[in-house]
Amino acid sequence: MGQAEQVAIDVKRLTRGFPGVQAVKELSFHVKYGEIFGLVGPDGAGKTTTMRMLAGVLAPEQGSADVAGFDVVRDPESVKHHISYMSQRFGLYEDLTVDENIRFYGDIFGVKKNKRLERAAQLLEAADMARFRSRLAGKLSGGMKQKLGLICALIHTPRVILLDEPTNGVDPVSRRDFWKILYSLLGEGVAILTSTAYLDEAERCHRVALLHEGRLLFCDTPTLLKSRLQNSVLLVTAPDPRKASDAIAAAEGVESAMLVGDGVHLLVDDAQRRIAQLREQLSAKGVAFNSIEQVAPSVEDVFVHAVEATSGGG
Amino acid sequence: MNAPSVVVKDLVKRFGDFVAVDHISFEAKKGEIFGFLGPNGAGKSTTIRMLCGLLHPTSGIAMVAGTDVAKQPEVVRRKIGYMSQKFSLYNDLTVIENVNFFAGMYEVSPAVLPERVAWALEMAGLRGREKTMTATLAAGWKQRLALGCAVLHKPPVLFLDEPTSGVDPISRRQFWELIHQMAAEGVTVFVTTHYMDEAEYCNRLVLIYRGKIVASGSPAELKRDAMHGELLLVEGEPLPGAIEALQNQNGIHDVAVFGNALHLVVEDAKRAVPLVRQRLEEQRVKVSRVEPIRPSLEDVFVSLTTREQPKEVV
Numbered sequence: 001m002g003q004a005e006q007v008a009i010d011v012k013r014l015t016r017g018f019p020g021v022q023a024v025k026e027l028s029f030h031v032k033y034g035e036i037f038g039l040v041g042p043d044g045a046g047k048t049t050t051m052r053m054l055a056g057v058l059a060p061e062q063g064s065a066d067v068a069g070f071d072v073v074r075d076p077e078s079v080k081h082h083i084s085y086m087s088q089r090f091g092l093y094e095d096l097t098v099d100e101n102i103r104f105y106g107d108i109f110g111v112k113k114n115k116r117l118e119r120a121a122q123l124l125e126a127a128d129m130a131r132f133r134s135r136l137a138g139k140l141s142g143g144m145k146q147k148l149g150l151i152c153a154l155i156h157t158p159r160v161i162l163l164d165e166p167t168n169g170v171d172p173v174s175r176r177d178f179w180k181i182l183y184s185l186l187g188e189g190v191a192i193l194t195s196t197a198y199l200d201e202a203e204r205c206h207r208v209a210l211l212h213e214g215r216l217l218f219c220d221t222p223t224l225l226k227s228r229l230q231n232s233v234l235l236v237t238a239p240d241p242r243k244a245s246d247a248i249a250a251a252e253g254v255e256s257a258m259l260v261g262d263g264v265h266l267l268v269d270d271a272q273r274r275i276a277q278l279r280e281q282l283s284a285k286g287v288a289f290n291s292i293e294q295v296a297p298s299v300e301d302v303f304v305h306a307v308e309a310t311s312g313g314g
Numbered sequence: 315m316n317a318p319s320v321v322v323k324d325l326v327k328r329f330g331d332f333v334a335v336d337h338i339s340f341e342a343k344k345g346e347i348f349g350f351l352g353p354n355g356a357g358k359s360t361t362i363r364m365l366c367g368l369l370h371p372t373s374g375i376a377m378v379a380g381t382d383v384a385k386q387p388e389v390v391r392r393k394i395g396y397m398s399q400k401f402s403l404y405n406d407l408t409v410i411e412n413v414n415f416f417a418g419m420y421e422v423s424p425a426v427l428p429e430r431v432a433w434a435l436e437m438a439g440l441r442g443r444e445k446t447m448t449a450t451l452a453a454g455w456k457q458r459l460a461l462g463c464a465v466l467h468k469p470p471v472l473f474l475d476e477p478t479s480g481v482d483p484i485s486r487r488q489f490w491e492l493i494h495q496m497a498a499e500g501v502t503v504f505v506t507t508h509y510m511d512e513a514e515y516c517n518r519l520v521l522i523y524r525g526k527i528v529a530s531g532s533p534a535e536l537k538r539d540a541m542h543g544e545l546l547l548v549e550g551e552p553l554p555g556a557i558e559a560l561q562n563q564n565g566i567h568d569v570a571v572f573g574n575a576l577h578l579v580v581e582d583a584k585r586a587v588p589l590v591r592q593r594l595e596e597q598r599v600k601v602s603r604v605e606p607i608r609p610s611l612e613d614v615f616v617s618l619t620t621r622e623q624p625k626e627v628v
Contacts, residue, residue, distance in 0.1 A: 036573075042482035043453050141354040168480075171353040171508040172615050176570055183571045187554055197480040200511055200612070203572050212482070222573055237534060242498055258487050259494045261347065261516045262534040300483045300511065307484055 007066075008033045008160050008191030009054060014063035016049055023049040025214040026063070031191050031207075033159070036182055039195040040202045040299070041211030047195040048088065049214075051164045054193070055085040068160045083160045086153040088168065092145060094138030098129065101137050101152055109156035116155060123151045126181045143174030150181060161185070163194040167201065179204050202299040210303060217306045222299065229297035229305060231271045236278065237263035238289040247287045248278055256304070263289075267305060319344045319471055319502040320365065325374035327360050334360040336525035337374065342518075344470075347493065347503045349516030353619050357525040358506055362473060365504070367391050379470045379502075392421070395464035398475035402460035403448050409435070410444035413463060420467035434462030437492065454485025461492065465501070472496065474505045478512060490515045510611040519611075523619045533611060541609045542617045543567055544583035548576040549603040550594055559597035560590065568617070577607075579617060 009031040016024045024046040031037040039047045052058035054067050056076030065072045068082035106116040124130045127147045167175045202208045203222045210217040238244035245264045249257035253274045255267040268274045271294040282289050318341040327335040335357045342348040352358040363369040367387030376383045379393040403412050413431050435441045438458040478486040514533050521529040529540040550556045560569050568579040580586040583606035594601045
């Protein structure tokens with residue numbers, strides 16, 4: 001594998017506050033070449049602040065970070081030359097066409113014409129946007145604008161790619177195209193650090209850091225993250241979910257209950273053992289239900305469980 | 315009690331030659347949490363604007379809380395509340411100034427005003443913080459305040475536009491708990507979103523694509539019945555080799571990457587398992603897992619909105 005085993009981003013106890021806010025606190029993680037790593041957490045978790053420090057545009061207060069072999073504090077200019085950074089306000093020219101925008105960014109990054117044409121064709125294909133090359137950027141839908149931003153940011157071939165909430169406001173179909181583009185780049189051995197406020201998007205990454213209020217909750221593969229709650233999640237479907245929830249929310253072994261459209265989503269201590277007990281309790285109280293079954297935990301379940309455990313519930 | 319509170323029949327909206335909404339019909343019952351999904355440009359916002367009395371339909375009927383939106387749009391506007399996570403509140407006003415502003419806009423009568431204001435503050439958990447600048451509130455508080463403001467006039471129908479995007483999961487669960495409570499009290503809640511985790515909280519979903527309804531049902535029903543084809547999970551090394559081996563193969567409709575795994579859409583999962591294994595082994599991919607999995611709402615959404623010729627499902 002060679003380079004694939006090398007560390008592309010190495011973050012050690014990175015800390016940065018703003019007046020009144022501790023935006024990022026003692027954050028440590030690393031990203032390898034050939035890997036898509038996700039910074040996952042709600043608004044205010046510290047994702048953008050972290051990205052900006054790694055892009056060399058915001059100085060950390062404490063801690064250190066190496067990106068593509070350069071120290072972000074001592075040598076931010078070198079960092080900038082070896083990365084591609086797509087911020088949340090990536091600028092497209094709305095009165096230029098798709099092709100003209102790509103060409104403009106190609107020129108900024110000093111990409112040679114034949115290289116640019118080849119890469120643009122590949123990226124437009126992966127984005128399912130080849131049909132729209134001569135459309136004005138201003139006339140694209142929100143999802144397509146985001147994809148074009150990504151294509152422009154990737155028109156050169158940096159070794160490290162930083163993407164700050166690239167799929168914010170993008171519909172699920174465009175979001176899939178987006179991920180397809182990212183995966184198509186991995187063959188080049190790049191490292192990709194992306195952030196998202198949508199916890200379900202964590203599933204798309206090789207590894208994720210789950211952030212909450214500037215701190216790291218967990219850093220792991222999505223599969224291992226979720227295995228922490230293996231045998232812990234039940235879904236009760238019922239004609240009147242509210243009634244069912246009232247009947248079992250305080251039952252023995254139930255940590256939390258949440259109403260969803262078809263029923264109640266439960267976190268329990270031992271799913272297999274509690275199924276029979278909950279059946280009995282519902283029947284005894286005369287509450288109708290359709291099914292009780294164990295379901296796979298989501299990353300959101302992991303997040304909620306971890307936050308409630310550290311804050312002592314509520 | 316269960317009279318429908320939103321009735322849409324053969325509703326059409328044309329802009330010149332473009333048919334944005336093409337003969338759609340559905341009903342939302344009193345007290346139902348109704349989710350309206352669709353990609354950008356599918357006709358979602360056009361429908362909502364007609365239901366809010368902001369846009370005149372070309373033909374067809376839309377009744378909201380017993381009022382015809384085409385005939386009495388200004389009456390409709392008094393019967394609805396509208397909240398969007400992003401645009402609802404004035405950040406440079408205090409909490410109480412925002413409440414009073416919305417009370418004035420919705421023409422809440424002076425006789426009930428103090429009671430409604432107290433109720434909204436209580437619900438948002440902001441009693442005692444009336445003079446706090448709205449901009450300084452954390453996302454979860456802001457969102458509950460926006461909800462309180464949207465229902466000061468006790469509307470029978472509440473429209474929510476991506477109400478919880480980006481909010482931390484714990485605040486989000488609290489928010490949906492409030493929504494379920496309002497629904498239990500008889501408010502009809504109409505949710506538009508393209509985040510599938512928000513869709514899970516709805517009792518019933520309608521998916522609109524190219525101006526037409528392509529599926530409807532509860533989240534569980536859609537996951538069970540609406541998907542075109544079945545889903546296989548594939549894990550193997552190297553993953554790029556696996557993608558190449560499976561793409562554009564007969565009987566495989568879609569290949570999507572999820573971290574270290576692939577999701578395949580196939581006609582018949584059981585029959586496809588040995589064929590997929592064989593194909594991968596032929597291409598020297600080391601296969602560790604090939605098994606049928608249940609589709610998520612996102613899988614269903616993507617499968618229904620990427621087909622060239624959408625079919626009526628329900």
